[in-house]
Amino acid sequence: MDYVHGYSDYEAGRLRNSARALRDLLHADVRYAEGACVLEAPCGVGAQTEFLVANNPGTRFVCADISAASVRVAMGQNPGLPFLAGDLYALPFPGATFDHVFACFVLEHLDRPGRALENLLGVLKPGGTITSIEGDHGSCFFYPETPEALAAWACLPKLQALLGGDSLIGRRMYSVLARAGFEDVRIDPIRIYCDPSLPHMMNGFVEDTIVGMLRGIEPEVIARGLLDAAVFRKGVEDILAIKTHPDGAFCYTFFRAVGRKPA
Numbered sequence: 001m002d003y004v005h006g007y008s009d010y011e012a013g014r015l016r017n018s019a020r021a022l023r024d025l026l027h028a029d030v031r032y033a034e035g036a037c038v039l040e041a042p043c044g045v046g047a048q049t050e051f052l053v054a055n056n057p058g059t060r061f062v063c064a065d066i067s068a069a070s071v072r073v074a075m076g077q078n079p080g081l082p083f084l085a086g087d088l089y090a091l092p093f094p095g096a097t098f099d100h101v102f103a104c105f106v107l108e109h110l111d112r113p114g115r116a117l118e119n120l121l122g123v124l125k126p127g128g129t130i131t132s133i134e135g136d137h138g139s140c141f142f143y144p145e146t147p148e149a150l151a152a153w154a155c156l157p158k159l160q161a162l163l164g165g166d167s168l169i170g171r172r173m174y175s176v177l178a179r180a181g182f183e184d185v186r187i188d189p190i191r192i193y194c195d196p197s198l199p200h201m202m203n204g205f206v207e208d209t210i211v212g213m214l215r216g217i218e219p220e221v222i223a224r225g226l227l228d229a230a231v232f233r234k235g236v237e238d239i240l241a242i243k244t245h246p247d248g249a250f251c252y253t254f255f256r257a258v259g260r261k262p263a
């Protein structure tokens, strides 16, 4: 299946800005023991990798992504770490290799998220854990809200569904992990909230993450006729304007799941 965000330099920058803005929220409890061996999959361009490494000195990380080009960029950003090309549907590791897995922002893109999780379960040692973080585009609301902004935002889940994914997967994380065979599954909804008193979140989340995602899909939205081009562009500008509106507010929820491989 096609990957909704693509692999442009623009997207690499968006992933990095977004990871920086969300660092404290997403990585708050992600701590591993010294000497533990952790698989980060997928690693993309290594945007989360630098935070994993900084927060977990002494942990050994192995990082994989289906895109060889992204892996090369990630390597350049995080020299000295083992990076390799690897498909979640055909992982290049023997069973029971890792103590933990960190999987961020990928299940929504997959047509068989359960199969990918089963494969990640397979490469974990018994008793090992997975941390899996996904968004849910249905969890989003904002002020001011215009019809064009709502219509533009709705294009993202529509396009993802056409490509075989599900950008509303956040709300299903418990059952998706439990059905794949993980036990003790715990879900933490992580709420992102932005208002004028939080300009760094308006920049890092509303502009870099949300507007960044929408700008990235514009050619595909127009090519597929999902929305009139002028309406889409006005909707994106309306969402961007929330950033500087005196009453602007934006809310979104990510879901962080932790599950354990049965011992």
Ligand SMILES: C[S@@+](CC[C@H](N)C(=O)[O-])C[C@H]1O[C@@H](n2cnc3c(N)ncnc32)[C@H](O)[C@@H]1O
Residues within 6 Å of the ligand: 003, 005, 015, 019, 041, 042, 043, 044, 045, 046, 047, 048, 064, 065, 066, 067, 070, 086, 087, 088, 089, 103, 104, 105, 106, 109
């Ligand atoms: C939104 S990016 C997230 C990357 C990274 N986890 C981050 O948070 O910056 C999604 C990544 O999933 C990768 N991906 C998509 N399908 C994959 C598959 N079947 N196996 C491995 N990686 C895959 C893409 O290449 C892309 O790098």
